[in-house]
Amino acid sequence: MSENSRRWIANHIATLPKSGIRDFFELVAKMKGQDVISLGVGEPDFVTPWHVREAAIFALERGKTYYTSNLGTIELRRAISKYVGEHFSVGYRPEDQILVTVGVSEALDLAFRAFCNPGDKVMFHQPCYVSYHPSITLVHGVGIAVPTYAKDNFALTAEALRAAWQPGAKILMLNLPCNPTGGTCSREQLQKIADFCREKDLLVLSDEIYSELTFEGEHTSIASFPGMAERTIFLHGFSKAFAMTGWRIGYACGPAVLIDAMMKVHQYAMMCASIIAQEGALEALTHGWENVLRMREQYHRRRDLIVRRFNELGLACHLPRGSFYAFPNVRSTGMSEKDFAVGLLNNEKVAVVPGTAFGENGTGHVRACFATSYEQIGVACDRIGRYLASASRKAS
Amino acid sequence: MNPVLKLLVEGGSLTTAQMAQILGLSTEEVDRQLEQLRKEKIFLGWRPVLDLSNESAAAAAVRAVIEVKITPERGGGFNRLAERISRFDEVESAYLMSGGYDLLVFVRGSSLQKVAAFVSEKLSTIEGVLSTSTHFMLRCYKEQGFLLDTGESQASRLTVTP
Numbered sequence: 001m002s003e004n005s006r007r008w009i010a011n012h013i014a015t016l017p018k019s020g021i022r023d024f025f026e027l028v029a030k031m032k033g034q035d036v037i038s039l040g041v042g043e044p045d046f047v048t049p050w051h052v053r054e055a056a057i058f059a060l061e062r063g064k065t066y067y068t069s070n071l072g073t074i075e076l077r078r079a080i081s082k083y084v085g086e087h088f089s090v091g092y093r094p095e096d097q098i099l100v101t102v103g104v105s106e107a108l109d110l111a112f113r114a115f116c117n118p119g120d121k122v123m124f125h126q127p128c129y130v131s132y133h134p135s136i137t138l139v140h141g142v143g144i145a146v147p148t149y150a151k152d153n154f155a156l157t158a159e160a161l162r163a164a165w166q167p168g169a170k171i172l173m174l175n176l177p178c179n180p181t182g183g184t185c186s187r188e189q190l191q192k193i194a195d196f197c198r199e200k201d202l203l204v205l206s207d208e209i210y211s212e213l214t215f216e217g218e219h220t221s222i223a224s225f226p227g228m229a230e231r232t233i234f235l236h237g238f239s240k241a242f243a244m245t246g247w248r249i250g251y252a253c254g255p256a257v258l259i260d261a262m263m264k265v266h267q268y269a270m271m272c273a274s275i276i277a278q279e280g281a282l283e284a285l286t287h288g289w290e291n292v293l294r295m296r297e298q299y300h301r302r303r304d305l306i307v308r309r310f311n312e313l314g315l316a317c318h319l320p321r322g323s324f325y326a327f328p329n330v331r332s333t334g335m336s337e338k339d340f341a342v343g344l345l346n347n348e349k350v351a352v353v354p355g356t357a358f359g360e361n362g363t364g365h366v367r368a369c370f371a372t373s374y375e376q377i378g379v380a381c382d383r384i385g386r387y388l389a390s391a392s393r394k395a396s
Numbered sequence: 397m398n399p400v401l402k403l404l405v406e407g408g409s410l411t412t413a414q415m416a417q418i419l420g421l422s423t424e425e426v427d428r429q430l431e432q433l434r435k436e437k438i439f440l441g442w443r444p445v446l447d448l449s450n451e452s453a454a455a456a457a458v459r460a461v462i463e464v465k466i467t468p469e470r471g472g473g474f475n476r477l478a479e480r481i482s483r484f485d486e487v488e489s490a491y492l493m494s495g496g497y498d499l500l501v502f503v504r505g506s507s508l509q510k511v512a513a514f515v516s517e518k519l520s521t522i523e524g525v526l527s528t529s530t531h532f533m534l535r536c537y538k539e540q541g542f543l544l545d546t547g548e549s550q551a552s553r554l555t556v557t558p
Contacts, residue, residue: 040555040556041554041556042558130558301418
């Protein structure tokens, strides 16, 4: 019966591959109950700060259980406008240039559906977050992967962009700092990318969800360059910096005409983001900055530890300037990234994600999330050391 | 704030070797700074934070807070008497307070009788102590920044996510 039912599945869904992370998740799930240290997550290990949770509880107690405006509550949009203005130096009007969404994931889906015609070309740097390419496929767009390299600390360069560009390219998708590489771009690199976008008349979708987790220097948004706000959809949310992944709350900012187009899709597909999550997000923006800094300090500390340990173990690892991911090269072990990850999980019970889950340019790397305690990272690195020693003994 | 002191204040269970790693210092340098902080009487010492509702930790688990009214003295104010009270082993902490009483004294003993005896025989009989009001602590919910048994769990956190 189930085989027969497949005939109803749309062609482009039937051929859409499942996320590579899914397979690995299944593998780890089988080891439930064993002492697995997971460096495989893509979320903070901190619980949402209590004041945010308490604000959401209070909202429920006051009976805030109804729909909100499609765009999101005006109070939250005002707070977002202030926050983005202060932290990213870009001004957006709360009335018509900000749309509150169910996480950045929804915002991204809305953007692709609103701006991408079938056959339109979308450029994205790779390795990248697992959903970018499939999201393009879902709207019958054509993805163009632009490689980033360890030698550049996985920063996107204008040169790579130019080399990958094809006639008909319409959209550039950016994610800086980047999941899974932690790569960011310097101001100068971003300036060149901005120039390229203007030259080729590209619309930019800029997912800056990890911006607050920039450890060295200031994060710069491409939307803040002259002439870029009018061609950029700035995407952000609360999941990472405010430790609110499960709340599913994010936002898109951009020119009113473009936000209105995204809002059309949003109003039919989603109506509005959950009012409880919106209330929590408002509290996070209003009183949550100290907690963001506190968590960032912890991530910074953990990053320094994990990167140092990886390099000491012979797994070449660049220093990610942002995010909470290290992306070491495991080629020195003689194993593929998948064999390395599976072997490490089975032998030493440490979960990392094979880099190819983030696209073919992740070959030879694994993603290790350092959003776990300092002590656990230390133990995980000890285990990886043991794994490497036993693997090299077997090889010799 | 001194970076070593900042790590201490965070209250994590870091060893001096881990502190040294984080701060990019040698272990000896962290030890030296700790010793210096001790000499300056900024860092007074280590105490474990225990959940006293757990029987194995409950050797001296009867705790009380006592509001004490005292007579200030010409020349010394409250200090002489406050220091005198603070010297008792039973007293864990003592503070001069604004408001309806003068001293707030935290005491600890191995039994209710012992704490009661301290209050009635020692504390309230000191000359200059006008009155005491003793509140026994019944249950602890948060101890020096540590939440006790919140029922919160990260067990449902997925182990691999994008």
